[in-house]
Amino acid sequence: MKTRTLYISDLDGTLLDSNSIVTSHSIENINHLLQKGMLFTIATARTPATVVPLLKQLQLDLPVVLMNGAVLYDIRNKHYIQTNGFTDDSALRYISVLENRDLIPFVYRIENNKLQVFHKPLVNDIQRDFKYKRENTPYKDFIPTDNYTAELTDNPPLFMLVIDRFDKLETAAAEITRAGNCSVFCYRDIAVPDYGNLEIYPKGVSKAATAQLIIDRINPWEVVAFGDNLNDLPLFNLADRRYAPANATEEIKRQATAIIPDNDHDGVARFLCEDFL
Template sequence: MKTLYISDLDGTLLNSNAELSSYTIETINSLIEKGMDFTIATARTAATVTHILAPLNLSVPVILMNGVIQYNIQQKEYLNTFYLSRETAEIILNTAKQCDLTGFLYRIKDNCLETYYEKLTNNGMTEYYTERTVKFNKVFTQVENLLTAAGDHSIYYALLDKYEALLPAYEVYRNLPGVATAFYQDNYSKEGMWFLEVFSLHGTKYNAAMSLRQSLGYDRVVCFGDNLNDLPMFKASDTACAVGNAKEEVKTAADHVIKCNTEDGVARWLLENFEKDNKCTPCL
């Protein structure tokens, strides 16, 4: 039985420093050498993922930005990108302004990801911006009005603020035709910040997992997650595993609750179960 293993990154595969532990790297690479098909599904972009995943010998396309795009790390190529229409992007941005919010607008044009912002209005946005520019050399372009950047190549709008501040916009976005949302707490924020991300209805972790299953001919999908944006991926999987530090809603939806991300839970579960799951039944 051909199985694909898909893991979320932050709060799941990565430790509390947003890094892969040496144990996880060694274990996953060892299992890949033995034939395991492994990839990740994350809200992150290629700019950060390429750096984080460099130690892993991945060959399966990775799922980025909650499923809006698939990305071939070896060829540095964006695959199956789902765009927002110009009209939809304008509604999303205008709704944010009406709620006194602003965020980061992402576009892909000519196989290049572009990120725009107007201003950094809270500590969460500043930390998000600083980590990506300093640690990963990611480029952000500041503009006076995001509407000027929202052309035909917009794919994603990410807001980062307190739950109460984001809730009015979320109530609008969740009922907006043609879009999907991911609304979940930031794993690293000490101030209880939340992400609200808006993207094409076709670009979800569910659809991306199903796409990889069908296009690459997998019989079975096993996934790992910790946060609310992983629940769509759970629905696309035959077996869903929640790490011990996962949200209660995620644990409830999972088939198994495994060790925490800080205990290399994903790698330890794979080491224990991969060969057992993929043993050939002897002919009688």
């Protein structure tokens, strides 16, 4: 058994199937391996609002990396261990760039151990569906606003997320990258390729940077990463071995040690059963 190997998996498109769930087969097999001492955790762009219910049946002991590294989260005790947000007013400058391009960001911050998401009126169905699926939970409040500056001056945000047409996002990402001192991730939505996500974090924030905190704590012999999209590349660069499901983007596949079965065929769990035991 590889009890000193740390396995780190992305969720969407990787551990989650196309219905955005962890299948009963994956739950049963991963829990069996965890009981035998496997070191396993999650690194995802998602927030506690969806991660906690999605993973409630997994017996995870290690902290999880959420919001692409903006936070390290204790999933058992529902507590933010560390946050890596903006510490100055630079986020407001990036928001101004987005608004000048008619883009509406979801702006995330933490207040009293609860996530708040500020947004102006939403303009497309994908934005509205994103909010609908994530609101009314004990872990996150969506707060409409007509003035980001008034909301954020005294408490800078963790990060910004924009959901819109990919061509618009790509252009905005290039402008912010040129002008700013931040970490920018821009990638297509796998289910709706004409649309995508643009995420803006303080410089240096990534899944890998926050996963390093876990690595420093447990000192594994090796790190194995699973991912399917461009925001997983920093994690891949950190890992000793890298595995991409068959549904992953071509760039991720090129960086992978090997390709595993796709996310609709329990690729991560099937690999873990073969690799750990």
